[in-house]
Amino acid sequence: xxxxxxxxxxxxxxxxxxxxxxxxxxxxxxxxxxxxxxxxxxxxxxxxxxxxxxxxxxxxxxxxxxxxxxxxxxxxxxxxxxxxxxxxx
Numbered sequence: 001x002x003x004x005x006x007x008x009x010x011x012x013x014x015x016x017x018x019x020x021x022x023x024x025x026x027x028x029x030x031x032x033x034x035x036x037x038x039x040x041x042x043x044x045x046x047x048x049x050x051x052x053x054x055x056x057x058x059x060x061x062x063x064x065x066x067x068x069x070x071x072x073x074x075x076x077x078x079x080x081x082x083x084x085x086x087x088x089x
Contacts, residue, residue: 023047027055027056035063038065052072053087058081070086070088071085072085
């Protein structure tokens, strides 16, 4: 398990030479650039094939995602929603 800011991780990607099975993103609710964040993860190629991305968002947020990020499920809990997705290679 790596507990790291995804933006810091991606900016230091040369220091990490392995890929992961699971990425959990818990950005601030006011973060509006989820598209770019998921696009950066795809570009960095840090998720293994069949790896899962879990994103915690406010249930009212209307985010967009790159076309190769496929949403598997969305669950709502109180004021939150949890998005489960994979990358389509």
